Amino acid sequence: MTVALKDFDTVAKPDWCPGCGDFGIQVAIKQALTNLQIEPHNVAFVTDIGCSGKIAHWVNTYGLHSLHGRAVACGTGVKFANRDLTVVIDAGDGGGYGIGMGHFVHAVRRNVDVTFMVHNNMVYGLTKGQMTPTSCKGYKSPSSPFGAIEEPVNPLALALSLGCTFVARGSAGDAVHLTKILEAAVKHKGFALVDIFQPCVTFNKIQTYAYFLKNTYNLDKEEDYDRSNWKAAMDKAMQSDKFPVGILYQVEHPTYEDQDPGRAELAAVNLPIENIDIGPLMQKYY
Numbered sequence: 555m556t557v558a559l560k561d562f563d564t565v566a567k568p569d570w571c572p573g574c575g576d577f578g579i580q581v582a583i584k585q586a587l588t589n590l591q592i593e594p595h596n597v598a599f600v601t602d603i604g605c606s607g608k609i610a611h612w613v614n615t616y617g618l619h620s621l622h623g624r625a626v627a628c629g630t631g632v633k634f635a636n637r638d639l640t641v642v643i644d645a646g647d648g649g650g651y652g653i654g655m656g657h658f659v660h661a662v663r664r665n666v667d668v669t670f671m672v673h674n675n676m677v678y679g680l681t682k683g684q685m686t687p688t689s690c691k692g693y694k695s696p697s698s699p700f701g702a703i704e705e706p707v708n709p710l711a712l713a714l715s716l717g718c719t720f721v722a723r724g725s726a727g728d729a730v731h732l733t734k735i736l737e738a739a740v741k742h743k744g745f746a747l748v749d750i751f752q753p754c755v756t757f758n759k760i761q762t763y764a765y766f767l768k769n770t771y772n773l774d775k776e777e778d779y780d781r782s783n784w785k786a787a788m789d790k791a792m793q794s795d796k797f798p799v800g801i802l803y804q805v806e807h808p809t810y811e812d813q814d815p816g817r818a819e820l821a822a823v824n825l826p827i828e829n830i831d832i833g834p835l836m837q838k839y840y
């Protein structure tokens with residue numbers, strides 16, 4: 555069967571604010587899956603809570619809209635339950651790098667074969683614009699009225715320091731480039747982080763489309779850039795005069811699943827589901 559873009563359409567339509575960067579991200583992931591010809595029933599989209607997390611309802615694949623900060627844990631579980639699925643985990647910067655930071659760190663270490671895309675709008679969008687771990691120092695918000703005191707988390711440098719095998723940055727304002735990045739991330743065997751600059755047009759009046767256009771450049775156009783050079787990638791991750799957008803780093807390492815082949819047969823998808831009596835289990839809770 556040939557997979558077409560419309561196969562990923564849903565009847566429900568997004569309710570994001572007009573102009574939100576999440577629209578560009580939605581288009582890009584649908585186009586990437588189409589380009590890779592991955593059928594919708596072979597994809598599990600596991601999302602966090604936030605404006606970003608609602609995307610699970612608007613991409614026609616299997617979807618699990620999980621808990622705040624728990625998308626990586628749930629997505630990892632889905633992958634272990636059925637290793638044949640393409641698992642795309644999706645979170646906001648609050649869910650991914652705040653409340654879910656521990657899960658992120660350990661999933662990277664494990665090199666589970668999933669794609670993790672983070673809508674990085676530098677605010678808690680759904681709860682009305684509070685600062686997040688990626689908000690700039692000095693950022694004024696309802697929860698930091700005198701300006702954020704902390705330095706922001708650098709997700710790319712953090713991922714590199716943990717041995718992440720695919721580290722990229724995308725921009726919601728350039729859906730064509732983002733599609734290419736997501737395609738490579740989904741194809742990558744191992745944990746792929748795609749941090750995505752995403753304008754929140756309602757609450758973040760600093761990091762706007764114009765800001766990202768002015769302050770980013772396309773790393774994938776640098777022909778002599780060596781994506782397997784960890785030190786070069788770290789330099790790019792730390793660059794702050796202009797932010798590189800593209801694939802900073804990619805190497806092949808055995809995945810967690812590769813190193814645990816025995817458990818494949820025990821994956822939940824292979825277990826019989828007929829004639830299961832859950833009565834005794836339920837009795838325990840009465």
Ligand SMILES: Cc1ncc(C[n+]2csc(CCOP(=O)(O)OP(=O)(O)O)c2C)c(N)n1
Nearest residue numbers: 604605606622646647648649677678679680
């Ligand atoms: C455990 C828990 N704590 C707090 C909340 C309230 N809450 C819902 S969405 C959200 C912020 C989401 O921000 P982010 O993850 O950056 O996603 P965005 O809305 O910006 O896409 C918060 C704090 C929650 N749902 N669950």
Ligand code: SF4
Nearest residue numbers: 571574605679754755
């Ligand atoms: S609040 Fe911000 S992130 Fe949420 S839908 Fe509106 S523009 Fe998008």
Ligand SMILES: [Mg+2]
Nearest residue numbers: 646647677679
């Ligand atoms: Mg956010």
